[in-house]
Amino acid sequence: MSDEHHKSELISLVEELMADIDSKLLHPKNKILLYSRYLLSKLSWHFTVSSVSKTWVTENIDSKVNSYIRKWLDIPISGTLSTVFLTRNKFGLSICPPSVKFIQCQTVLRKALKTSPNEAINDLWKATSNSKNIQYDVYNSTKQVLKDFHSGQEDKLHTQLTCQGSFFTNITKFSLSQLTKIWSACQSNLPKNIFNFTVRYINNSLPTRQNLARWGLSPTSDCSRCLAPETLLHIVAGCQSYLERFTWRHDSVLNFLATSLQTVSGSHLYVDLPGYKSPSIITGDTYRPDLLLSTSTGTLYIVELTVGFESNLQKNVERKKSKYKELIREQNEHFNSVKFVNLSISSLGVFSKECCTFIEMLNDFDFQKQHQNYCIRRMTTIAIRTTYYIFCCRNKEWMNPELLSV
Numbered sequence: 001m002s003d004e005h006h007k008s009e010l011i012s013l014v015e016e017l018m019a020d021i022d023s024k025l026l027h028p029k030n031k032i033l034l035y036s037r038y039l040l041s042k043l044s045w046h047f048t049v050s051s052v053s054k055t056w057v058t059e060n061i062d063s064k065v066n067s068y069i070r071k072w073l074d075i076p077i078s079g080t081l082s083t084v085f086l087t088r089n090k091f092g093l094s095i096c097p098p099s100v101k102f103i104q105c106q107t108v109l110r111k112a113l114k115t116s117p118n119e120a121i122n123d124l125w126k127a128t129s130n131s132k133n134i135q136y137d138v139y140n141s142t143k144q145v146l147k148d149f150h151s152g153q154e155d156k157l158h159t160q161l162t163c164q165g166s167f168f169t170n171i172t173k174f175s176l177s178q179l180t181k182i183w184s185a186c187q188s189n190l191p192k193n194i195f196n197f198t199v200r201y202i203n204n205s206l207p208t209r210q211n212l213a214r215w216g217l218s219p220t221s222d223c224s225r226c227l228a229p230e231t232l233l234h235i236v237a238g239c240q241s242y243l244e245r246f247t248w249r250h251d252s253v254l255n256f257l258a259t260s261l262q263t264v265s266g267s268h269l270y271v272d273l274p275g276y277k278s279p280s281i282i283t284g285d286t287y288r289p290d291l292l293l294s295t296s297t298g299t300l301y302i303v304e305l306t307v308g309f310e311s312n313l314q315k316n317v318e319r320k321k322s323k324y325k326e327l328i329r330e331q332n333e334h335f336n337s338v339k340f341v342n343l344s345i346s347s348l349g350v351f352s353k354e355c356c357t358f359i360e361m362l363n364d365f366d367f368q369k370q371h372q373n374y375c376i377r378r379m380t381t382i383a384i385r386t387t388y389y390i391f392c393c394r395n396k397e398w399m400n401p402e403l404l405s406v
């Protein structure tokens with residue numbers, strides 16, 4: 001087969017199969033799965049035996065695939081795909097473009113030639129170690145190709161696309177990485193619209209007024225309530241006239257937490273929510289932490305929950321730490337021990353590093369691993385869904401909905 005023949009077959013294969021996947025009534029995550037598991041493997045024979053160039057694959061095959069991925073995830077043309085190309089433990093969707101598969105196929109081929117027991121084949125490898133092939137000869141395995149691709153994307157998000165990479169940069173620095181798996185599982189259980197919302201939240205391509213103005217689709221980039229620039233942070237965690245919305249989200253998460261901690265035997269629970277004894281019974285009115293739990297062994301747990309924007313994950317930890325320093329000292333005089341649980345989570349339900357104090361508390365209460373994961377999953381899902389609702393209600397009236405429970 002000539003290269004021209006391979007090229008035309010590759011193009012028609014991709015066009016046909018992608019259109020077919022596109023036409024199915026499937027959740028975007030499943031369309032992506034079909035692409036990754038089915039379509040890419042269909043291309044591997046052409047990618048191995050033909051001598052088309054990487055540039056040709058990028059320009060002709062990647063571009064077709066990327067436009068479908070954008071369509072399925074509702075990502076506008078100005079939104080980067082680098083965040084979805086990352087692995088799941090980096091808040092991506094573990095997709096890779098066809099050109100990466102192409103390099104993997106070439107790597108396998110080159111390695112087979114090089115390590116063949118047949119000397120004539122080794123000579124063939126030597127004779128073809130030219131400028132075109134040298135880029136595949138540097139890799140030892142297909143895994144390494146993938147690793148290289150991912151670090152390239154991460155680098156791009158850290159250094160070039162700082163606005164679209166802001167979520168990624170903050171999360172990699174400040175989140176409790178052992179919980180990323182749970183976050184990813186929560187994300188894949190979301191319905192299509194909220195799933196796509198999380199993807200666009202992560203690469204900052206949601207239709208905020210600032211983005212709309214940047215794209216030439218809105219005459220103004222300002223918030224309708226306070227005239228500050230309407231950024232994502234402003235809508236979901238910043239605008240002073242949306243405070244009751246943020247309180248609703250905070251209390252929805254707190255409400256779930258309170259319900260879960262009711263089962264701790266022999267303890268007294270105080271929660272800053274209607275229907276519970278108020279924490280000020282113990283702390284007075286100066287400090288009103290979100291939740292207090294005193295155990296039969298004389299330990300007082302002070303739980304302070306913050307739901308804030310990703311870029312403030314660490315700042316919120318520090319702020320709460322210094323705010324409650326004095327209270328902890330005071331209460332130490334009345335209890336055998338006082339433990340401060342600084343529960344700072346992000347508006348997209350990502351737990352900060354400091355949330356290890358929360359896990360420790362659940363361990364103290366003998367919550368089994370499975371039960372702990374269940375609690376974290378629920379809290380994450382409530383945070384995502386409430387933030388989604390807050391986003392949808394931007395520039396609209398707030399109807400004071402009931403606390404969200406999922």
Ligand SMILES: [Zn+2]
Pocket residue numbers: 223224225226227228234239240241
């Ligand atoms: Zn505002």
